[in-house]
Amino acid sequence: MYLTAEKKQEIFEKYGKTVTNTGSTEGQVALFSFRISHLTEHLKVNKKDFGTQRALIGLVGKRRALLDYLKRKDIERYRSLIKELNLRK
Numbered sequence: 001m002y003l004t005a006e007k008k009q010e011i012f013e014k015y016g017k018t019v020t021n022t023g024s025t026e027g028q029v030a031l032f033s034f035r036i037s038h039l040t041e042h043l044k045v046n047k048k049d050f051g052t053q054r055a056l057i058g059l060v061g062k063r064r065a066l067l068d069y070l071k072r073k074d075i076e077r078y079r080s081l082i083k084e085l086n087l088r089k
Contacts, residue, residue: 003034003038008022012024012030012031015029015084026070028066029067029070029081030081032063033087036060039055039059043056
């Protein structure tokens with residue numbers, strides 16, 4: 001599988017401050033971004049995989065909602081996360 005427990009721990013350690021802080025907004029956005037990039041690459045090869053396409057759209061919506069929340073609560077954390085993950089907006 002593409003997302004192992006070690007990879008998740010690495011993402012949460014880098015963006016969520018600690019390995020156990022899996023609920024932080026930054027950690028969740030980083031995890032969603034990793035999953036989105038993986039599904040995007042999958043869809044480039046498998047254009048007719050509409051189940052994956054639907055899952056990708058759902059993940060993008062969840063990430064957008066978390067980013068909107070972070071923007072409302074702390075604009076500086078939002079800006080640093082956008083810059084760190086190389087997201088557009």
